[in-house]
Amino acid sequence: MGIQVQLAVDLTCQSCVDDVTQVLKGVQGVERLDVSLADKQVVVEGTARPSELLSAIKESGRAAVVRGTGSSVGGNIGAAVCIFEESRTLNSKTRGLARFVQVNEDMCFVDITVSGIPEGKHGVAIHECGDLSNVPESCGRHWNPDGVDHGDGTKGHRGDMGNLVVKDGWGDLAFETNRFKVWEIIGRSVVVGAAADDLGRANNARSKTDGGSGPGILAGVIARSAGLFENDKQVCACSGNTIWEEQRLTSEGHRL
Template sequence: MPIKVQLAVDMTCQSCVDDINGVLGTVPGVDKIDISLDDKQVMVEGTATPSSILKAIKDTGRSAVVRGTGSSSGGNIGAAVCIFEEGSAMGNHATRGLARFVQIDETTCFVDISVSGISDGAHGIAIHECGDMSQVPESCGGRWNPDSVELDRLVVKDGWGDLAFETDRFKVWEIIGRSMVINAGNEGGVLAGVVARSAGLFENDKQICACSGNTLWTEQRLVDQGHRL
């Protein structure tokens, strides 16, 4: 099914627009590209996945954030955000990153995760039953994922890691109020946060992130460079 993908992208001049047009034109499934330099917004229509579109733009060296997706006929299905804080295994509960969830269609959810300042290596990711952050990971309950296994592995190198993927293992409306927990071997839940509803496609034109006060792309760049939010 054709979809629209809305992204906030750090663009400063027409050269940025030309570069993004060029790289997106090589992504299979991209049918239409609409770029607004003034609004720093990119709209893509077609059958390409949000993760492939996001990767293509990031490969140009520019920071980008998927703000929402929806069907080409209009309408937002669902979106959510999770702000990660350090769990009890790490100590001081500093903010370390975030995850964004956007429902692409009735069965597929796009997930975009960025973290910084945690140990290098492969970290497991899972949705847990509860949104209680009082004693991570025990207070988060058991894994809620329908098959009770990790969603994926987030690889952290030099204190920073990101991951973008599509999944049909849950829908946005099923995880609101639950938690996402990032683990590392025997460390337990090193990062965790509550999944909360957020604005979807065309529902919020703000360029400032409420959790950090930075523009969306500055926030992403800070994470990309290994800094805390």
């Protein structure tokens, strides 16, 4: 079964439409394409993964956000969002956003963007609790319903998501996973660590627990969000940022 992917894309002219159309036609698995300049929206049908579509658009020099996914025969499966808040170890300029979209019964698309934290690699994981009262301790341990040692995005804790890389002030991570579903993680938290995650490969107890990623410096609660065609806003009501500014987090000193 094919999937539909709805993307908000920062289109400003017909040339943008033509360029994005050409770029996406080159992505394997794209079967049908609808690009709307008026709505600043792209809808793709086929078998291409959302991360592939997002990467292709970004490489063309345009900001884009995956708004939702669903089956080609209709119906939304699930979506969630996590707005990061700083922990007590950093100032109020630290911020970020994670989106989770269920592509089908077996695959979840994850898109994470952060800004205002130190350069380099930072471990990211889903934690047991959605309690931000005393980050990171109040978030609990890595979500690990299988009771196994820490690992990477393919083995280990089901909440393990590997590393994102921060460079020139911002960093992002986008991938698909079959290790969890949106409805399993709503109400839990996502924590970004102070250091790189060794993916459970070091020979010490800490590596088997959290990969040595250190204390959490960003955290947020995972909450249900709008799915395919359920949200057409282009401006964030709480900050006044456009969704592309929100996604890239380029406006220093402003919270989401």
